[in-house]
Amino acid sequence: MTTASAPGKIILFGEHAVVYGRPAIAAPVSQLRATARIENQSSFDVDLIAPQIQRRRTLQNAPDNDPLALTLRLFQSEAGLTFLANLAITVESDIPIASGMGSGAALTAAVLRALAKHFRKPALLNPAVLSRLTYEVEKIHHGTPSGIDNTVVSYERPIYFERHEPENLIEPFRVERPLRFLIGMTGVQSQTKAVVGDVRRQWENDSKRFETLFDACGEITRAARRALQDGNATALGQLMNDNHHVLQQMTVSSPELDGLTEVATRAGALGAKLSGAGRGGNMIALVMSEAETAVKNALRHAGATAVYATTL
Numbered sequence: 001m002t003t004a005s006a007p008g009k010i011i012l013f014g015e016h017a018v019v020y021g022r023p024a025i026a027a028p029v030s031q032l033r034a035t036a037r038i039e040n041q042s043s044f045d046v047d048l049i050a051p052q053i054q055r056r057r058t059l060q061n062a063p064d065n066d067p068l069a070l071t072l073r074l075f076q077s078e079a080g081l082t083f084l085a086n087l088a089i090t091v092e093s094d095i096p097i098a099s100g101m102g103s104g105a106a107l108t109a110a111v112l113r114a115l116a117k118h119f120r121k122p123a124l125l126n127p128a129v130l131s132r133l134t135y136e137v138e139k140i141h142h143g144t145p146s147g148i149d150n151t152v153v154s155y156e157r158p159i160y161f162e163r164h165e166p167e168n169l170i171e172p173f174r175v176e177r178p179l180r181f182l183i184g185m186t187g188v189q190s191q192t193k194a195v196v197g198d199v200r201r202q203w204e205n206d207s208k209r210f211e212t213l214f215d216a217c218g219e220i221t222r223a224a225r226r227a228l229q230d231g232n233a234t235a236l237g238q239l240m241n242d243n244h245h246v247l248q249q250m251t252v253s254s255p256e257l258d259g260l261t262e263v264a265t266r267a268g269a270l271g272a273k274l275s276g277a278g279r280g281g282n283m284i285a286l287v288m289s290e291a292e293t294a295v296k297n298a299l300r301h302a303g304a305t306a307v308y309a310t311t312l
């Protein structure tokens with residue numbers, strides 16, 4: 001039996017603008033993980049088993065757009081294997097789905113890692129290779145993803161990212177002083193593809209205004225990188241508030257996200273913003289240790305369906 005896993009992620013700065021070439025910063029959430037388990041079996045089939053959604057398929061019968069099946073076909077071709085057979089692949093995840101935490105990318109990366117270990121193909125464990133293959137599967141979920149989700153779950157490091165052709169700028173970095181983030185779930189599912197598509201329509205209708213908003217996000221993200229590297233939590237909090245305001249102007253916030261960010265700052269967070277595609281999903285708040293419990297309680301009281309904590 002072979003097992004492997006990959007983490008969830010949060011976008012700290014620059015979502016949406018990153019699709020249009022501006023920088024973004026994202027970080028792994030290592031305690032929330034997707035896991036894949038591979039077992040040999042006597043039956044010739046490759047069984048794809050996802051107990052949490054009561055799904056069991058065989059690779060042979062899976063539809064073309066099945067993310068797990070595509071993951072296996074990509075692996076097979078990259079590893080130069082003529083066929084895959086006699087395998088049972090089980091996937092499980094504690095990353096909430098459709099919540100801006102990269103659950104799809106994490107699942108793909110976990111399966112690819114498990115396959116690379118099982119078939120002794122260490123070259124495929126390289127984060128750049130893992131990320132490239134995961135990106136191919138992300139296209140099913142997201143249409144035209146920027147590539148930040150697959151990058152951060154594959155490198156499992158905080159990443160400064162810019163989308164470029166032919167190669168993205170990927171800079172893993174170290175945070176000067178530990179920073180504590182609370183992640184508040186709205187409980188409203190967020191469909192990244194739909195929200196990204198809606199931003200594109202708005203950009204097409206008024207590109208001048210949207211380019212200005214994207215530029216503002218880019219400036220905020222660059223300043224945030226400096227604040228992260230200097231360990232300047234106060235500046236970082238303010239930049240989170242600023243980024244949230246720009247995202248509001250892009251119409252990707254929601255009453256739930258605005259409500260949770262507001263109560264978090266009122267309860268003592270240094271800053272708060274929506275994270276990911278928006279219109280649901282999650283928000284993040286930066287907290288010092290003395291305010292953590294108060295902010296957590298305030299988020300729960302204001303309707304957060306779950307609150308996670310993570311340290312960068």
Ligand code: PMV
Nearest residue numbers: 015016100145146192276277
């Ligand atoms: O998948 P989510 O909800 O974390 O959002 C992805 C971030 C976007 O910038 C909105 C889209 C993208 O591809 O980068």
